[in-house]
Amino acid sequence: MIDLTGKRAFVTGGTRGIGRATATLLERAGAAVAVTSRTQGGDLGDAPTAQRVVANAINELGGLDILVVNHGVWPADDVPLSKMSDAQWESTRRANLDAMFYICRAAIAQMSSGTIVLVSSTAGQRGEAYHADYAATKGAVISLTKSLAVELAPEITVNCVAPGWVDTEMSQPAFGMRDAGSGKRAIEATIPLGRIASADDVAGPIVFLCSPLARHITGEILNVNGGSVLCG
Ligand SMILES: NC(=O)c1ccc[n+]([C@@H]2O[C@H](COP(=O)([O-])OP(=O)(O)OC[C@H]3O[C@@H](n4cnc5c(N)ncnc54)[C@H](OP(=O)(O)O)[C@@H]3O)[C@@H](O)[C@H]2O)c1
Secondary structure (H helix, E strand, O other): OOOOOOOEEEEEOOOOHHHHHHHHHHHHOOOEEEEEOHHHHOOOOOHHHHHHHHHHHHHHHOOOOEEEEOOOOOOOOOOOHHHOOHHHHHHHHHHHHHHHHHHHHHHHOOOOOEEEEEEOOHHHHHOOOOOHHHHHHHHHHHHHHHHHHHHHOOOEEEEEEEEOOEOOHHHHHHHOHHHOOHHHHHHHOOOOOOOOEOHHHHHHHHHHHHOHHHOOOOOOEEEEOOOOOOOO
16 A cells, blocks of 8 residues: 655664564565664764765665654653753753754755654653653653644655554663563553554555645654554
C-alpha cells in the first residue's frame, strides 16, 4: 500500500531505537535511506557538523524528499528545576532543539518538495516533572512543527509524532531494569492500551506521515502513546 520507490530519505538518530526502525521501514517501502547518529556523524547540536551531515546525506542520496529528525536525548536522572545545572540544560537543548533547527535549516534549503517529520514526545504536550529540560525542548518541537508547516506549504508537509513510552535504550533506566522491571509494569498500568510501545509501533505512524496517504496532513501532532495522553 505504501510505495516510496524513488524517494530519498534521511533519518537522524537512525542507528538504533525509533530511528533505526523508521529507516528499516522506509527501506522496506522502497525508499533510499541515509542515517546518522552522534557516533557515526557527530554531534548535531553543533551547527557546522549538522550542515556537513546534511550535505553528506544529500550527496549520498542524490537529493532529499523525506526528512525525519528523530535523534534526541533524555537525561534519566530526576532533577528538580531548582537544582538543574546550566550544563544539563544546555546539553539537552543543544541535542534536542538546536540540532533540530540546524538540521531543518540545512535540509530545507535543498528540498523543493517533500515531507518532514519531527519527533517530539508526550513530555512536550503535558510536561514532565523533574525532566523540565527535556519537556521544554519537546514542547518547542511541537511549535516548530506548526511554524514550519505554514512556512513550507504547499510544497513541503511538516508533521510531528509524539510518542509516549517506547522500549528503546533511552527508556531503560526508567523501566528499572535493575529492580526486575517493576518500573515497566508501573508504567504499563498507566497506558490504556496496556503496553509500552515498541520502536516499530512508532516507526509505522512516521512512515505513514512520510507517504502519499498523508498528503493532505500538515502541522499535525500525531499521538502514538497507547492512549496515555489524549491531546487534540
Ligand atoms: N524512548 C522513549 O520512550 C521515547 C518517548 C518519547 C519520545 N522519544 C523520542 O524519540 C526519539 C528517538 O528516541 P529513542 O528512544 O529511539 O532513542 P535512543 O534509542 O536513545 O537513540 C537515540 C539516537 O539519537 C542519536 N543522538 C542522540 N543525540 C545526538 C546528537 N546530539 N547528535 C546526533 N545524534 C544524536 C543517538 O546516536 P548515538 O547512538 O551515536 O548516541 C541514537 O542514534 C528521541 O527524539 C526521543 O526523545 C522517545
